[in-house]
Amino acid sequence: xxxxxxxxxxxxxxxxxxxxxxxxxxxxxxxxxxxxxxxxxxxxxxxxxxxxxxxxxxxxxxxxxxxxxxxxxxxxxxxxxxxxxxxxxxxxxxxxxxxxxxxxxxxxxxx
Amino acid sequence: xxxxxxxxxxxxxxxxxxxxxxxxxxxxxxxxxxxxxxxxxxxxxxxxxxxxxxxxxxxxxxxxxxxxxxxxxxxxxxxxxxxxxxxxxxxxxxxxxxxxxxxxxxxxx
Numbered sequence: 188x189x190x191x192x193x194x195x196x197x198x199x200x201x202x203x204x205x206x207x208x209x210x211x212x213x214x215x216x217x218x219x220x221x222x223x224x225x226x227x228x229x230x231x232x233x234x235x236x237x238x239x240x241x242x243x244x245x246x247x248x249x250x251x252x253x254x255x256x257x258x259x260x261x262x263x264x265x266x267x268x269x270x271x272x273x274x275x276x277x278x279x280x281x282x283x284x285x286x287x288x289x290x291x292x293x294x295x296x297x298x
Numbered sequence: 299x300x301x302x303x304x305x306x307x308x309x310x311x312x313x314x315x316x317x318x319x320x321x322x323x324x325x326x327x328x329x330x331x332x333x334x335x336x337x338x339x340x341x342x343x344x345x346x347x348x349x350x351x352x353x354x355x356x357x358x359x360x361x362x363x364x365x366x367x368x369x370x371x372x373x374x375x376x377x378x379x380x381x382x383x384x385x386x387x388x389x390x391x392x393x394x395x396x397x398x399x400x401x402x403x404x405x406x407x
Contacts, residue, residue, distance in 0.1 A: 218393055224339065229385065229399035237393065245394060275339055283393050284330050289341035 189213050193278050193290030200268040200297045208263040208293050210278030216288075218281050219261040221245075221253065223274040230277065236261055237283075268297045301325060302388050304398035311376050311405055318372040319401045321386030330389040331362055333371050335382045336400065342385055345371075376405045 191212045200206055212219065217238045222230040232245030236255040250272060252264040261280075265272060273296050281287040304321045311317045323331075331348035346353065348360040348369050359372040373380055386398035 220395060222397070226339075230342070230397040232394055232396075235394055277341055279395070281395075284389055286332055286344045286347060287387075287395055289343070291341050292339075 191278055191280055191288050191290040193276075193293050195293060196291065197294045198296070200265075200295065202268060202270065202297060204268050205264070205266050206268070206295075208265075208276055208278075208295075210261045210263065210290055211259050212261075212278075212280040212288070213259065214280060214288065215258060216280035216282055217258065218283050218287075219255065220279045220287065221251070221261070221263045222277045222279065223247065223272075224277065225274050233263065233276075265295075270297050273297045301390075301396040302386055302398040304386050304401050306399060306401060308402040308404055311403070313376055313378060313405055313407055315376050315405075316372065316374050317376060317403060318370060319384070319403075320368050320370045321388075321398050321401075322366075322368045323386075323388045323396070324367070325388070325390040325396075326364075326367060328388045328390045331360075331369050332387040332389075333358075333360055333369075334385040334387055334397075336385055337382050342387075342397075345384065373403070376403075378405050378407060381405045 220235045221233040234253040276293045278290040279287040333345040334342040336342045352361045357374045361370045383400040
């Protein structure tokens, strides 16, 4: 089973560029999450979704957008990349009150 | 106040030692609790769920104290391979999983 798949694994962006981080899961989970983790820090919730068509902001949503057109996919969009968005991004999914499964992460550097 | 707070450590212990640390949470309505392990900023992986009555998984024991709003993790007979960052995860009623910043454990030979 693939579980949660994130692409790309690594990316370098120039300031002001845009990109989409892809996340897909094959476990039929309703809940999906995007987190960022800065060096030496914990995971901070960017956006989450409780089902197709429903998304909501987390702790640090500024500079990001998401969509959830299907149960499987939950892409994260960065519109105008800034150095402060240099981080490791993790996508996760679960059934709500159960353990979350994580993708392998996307290491993003904005220069 | 942060939703989930952990002692960051680091805990530096010899092989075979016992190490324990806690995590406190602020939302009394939280419904489920987990300990995750994270190696070198790779993806977090579930170590164990935490149940109200406390539970063990091999050398790992987790406890939940709802009255004082904390969970704990105890590692017995530490192995070199236990060196990692341990993340406390709390799932409140709105299902926005909250993570602690992590407790770093280093087991030395």
